[in-house]
Amino acid sequence: MSMYSLPVELLDSIAQYLSCSSLAALAQTCSALCPVAQRVLYCSVSASAWSQNLCVIDTLANKPHVARFVRSFYIAIDSLAPVFLAYYRQLAKAILNMSELTSLTLLVDSSVSWVLKEASSRIHFPHLLQFTCSFSFDENVARFLDRTPSLLELEVDSIPTVFMRNSPLPYLAPTSIPQLQQFIGSSRAAELIVPGRPVSSIHLNGGGLTEDDIPLLARSTVPVVILGAVTNAPPVPFLETLHRHVPHLVYLRVMSTKDIFIAPTAEFYEQVASVLTSFTELIAFELSGMHWGSQVKQNDGAKRVWQSAPLQTRNHSEDDLLFGSEIFLA
Numbered sequence: 232m233s234m235y236s237l238p239v240e241l242l243d244s245i246a247q248y249l250s251c252s253s254l255a256a257l258a259q260t261c262s263a264l265c266p267v268a269q270r271v272l273y274c275s276v277s278a279s280a281w282s283q284n285l286c287v288i289d290t291l292a293n294k295p296h297v298a299r300f301v302r303s304f305y306i307a308i309d310s311l312a313p314v315f316l317a318y319y320r321q322l323a324k325a326i327l328n329m330s331e332l333t334s335l336t337l338l339v340d341s342s343v344s345w346v347l348k349e350a351s352s353r354i355h356f357p358h359l360l361q362f363t364c365s366f367s368f369d370e371n372v373a374r375f376l377d378r379t380p381s382l383l384e385l386e387v388d389s390i391p392t393v394f395m396r397n398s399p400l401p402y403l404a405p406t407s408i409p410q411l412q413q414f415i416g417s418s419r420a421a422e423l424i425v426p427g428r429p430v431s432s433i434h435l436n437g438g439g440l441t442e443d444d445i446p447l448l449a450r451s452t453v454p455v456v457i458l459g460a461v462t463n464a465p466p467v468p469f470l471e472t473l474h475r476h477v478p479h480l481v482y483l484r485v486m487s488t489k490d491i492f493i494a495p496t497a498e499f500y501e502q503v504a505s506v507l508t509s510f511t512e513l514i515a516f517e518l519s520g521m522h523w524g525s526q527v528k529q530n531d532g533a534k535r536v537w538q539s540a541p542l543q544t545r546n547h548s549e550d551d552l553l554f555g556s557e558i559f560l561a
Contacts, residue, residue, distance in 0.1 A: 239267070247271055266300075275303040280312050288318065291325035298328030302358075307338040319343045326350045336363040341390070344371040351375045360384065368420040373401035382408045385424070386415035389436045418444050418460070426450035432457040439463040439488070442472040454479035456512075461486040466518060467499070470506040480510055484517040497540055504539035 251272065258268035278287050285308070291298040306322070308314055322339070323346040329335075335356075337346070344366040350356075351374040361384040366372050368388040376382070385408065400423050413432040414424055418440045421433060430451045440460040448455060455477045462469050466487045473480065507516055507523065513535065516523040524538040 269297055270300045273297055273300040276301050277305040279305075279307040280309060285318075288321050288325050291328055292321040293324075295328040298325060299331055301329045301332060303334040304329055304332060305334075305336040305338075307336075308340070310340060314340070319346055322346050323349050327353060330354050330356065331358060332356055333358050334361040335359060336361075338363070338365050341365045341367060344369055347371045347375040351378055354378065355380070357381060362386070363415075365389070368400060368416065368423075369398075370401040373403050373407075377404060377407045379408060380410070382411055384413040384415075385411055388416040388420040422447045427452060429453040431455055434459040435461065437461070442469060445472050445476045449476035456481040458482070459484040461488070463488050465489045467502045467506060470503065474506060474509050478510065479512050481512050482515045483510070483513060485519070487519050495541070500541060501539045504537040507537040508535070 254268045254272040258265045258272065273291075276287060276291070278284050285306075288306070291301065319339070326335075326346060327350040339346075344364075347366075348371050351371065355378045357380060359379045359382055362376075362379065362382060363384075363386040364372065366387060372387055376385075400419065403423055405427055408424070408428060411424070411428045411430055413434075414421055414430050415434040415436065416424075417437045418435045421435055422444060424430070425433065425448050428451060431453050433448060433455055434457075440462045442464055448458075456479055458473070458477065458480055462485060464487065466485065466489065469485065469487065473483070503518065503523070507513060507525075511534070514525075516525070516537075525535045528534040528536050
């Protein structure tokens with residue numbers, strides 16, 4: 232039996248075991264095996280200055296049949312790197328050609344969100360599940376999201392500029408990204424993206440989340456179970472507001488800049504522990520870099536006992552540390 236008569240699926244499986252250099256050589260042997268090698272070679276593309284392979288963008292821009300093999304695309308360009316405008320034009324063409332993407336990461340100059348514009352106006356990305364970018368949440372990003380109906384994970388507007396903080400948010404249709412589950416970015420973008428979508432994991436970077444913002448996050452169509460946020464509000468009232476609106480949290484990380492240089496008092500520990508006890512599903516909690524210890528309550532596995540005092544430097548026996556000491560609030 233000739234190799235060329237083998238099923239394409241079997242050839243693809245064999246090609247998975249070849250090195251990149253072997254795949255490149257295989258692609259040059261004949262027209263029948265070239266697409267087999269290219270499917271594997273270009274399935275996952277990672278480009279960066281330190282990898283010295285940024286020229287792959289020209290291949291993807293100039294050869295649409297090759298770009299359609301790409302499923303995962305990652306590019307990182309240092310903000311100080313000397314990149315010409317023509318290169319970003321090629322990147323825009325490459326994105327347009329990569330219509331079968333499942334994962335897209337663009338860590339490039341935050342001012343070139345226009346590289347998404349041509350693709351947003353001409354094609355859809357029906358298989359895209361993850362999108363990460365260094366752009367602010369602007370009109371170009373919003374229109375791109377309109378074309379990603381299967382998106383599950385989104386990171387955008389993680390470091391909003393001063394100009395973008397004061398600019399109005401773009402319109403995002405209620406029907407856009409209907410399956411989104413995870414959001415990473417600014418609180419201003421979250422207020423528009425989270426409501427009406429099944430977002431259960433939220434990580435907010437940059438500007439502070441206020442107590443007034445929390446009810447908007449609670450408008451997710453599913454319970455929010457993972458939350459990471461920065462706030463300028465006092466921790467205890469902030470946690471109380473969280474409990475009123477998002478009581479099903481399982482993992483919670485809060486960075487509070489309020490009185491950040493003042494050592495917490497014993498009363499503060501007790502207040503935090505008291506609020507944490509009201510989160511019946513909470514397993515892990517971190518406040519301003521401090522991990523809050525907890526244990527499952529004896530004789531009641533459904534309840535958790537939270538640390539209510541600073542840890543001591545002296546050694547405790549295991550039993551004392553769990554339930555016999557005073558550092559946990561029963």
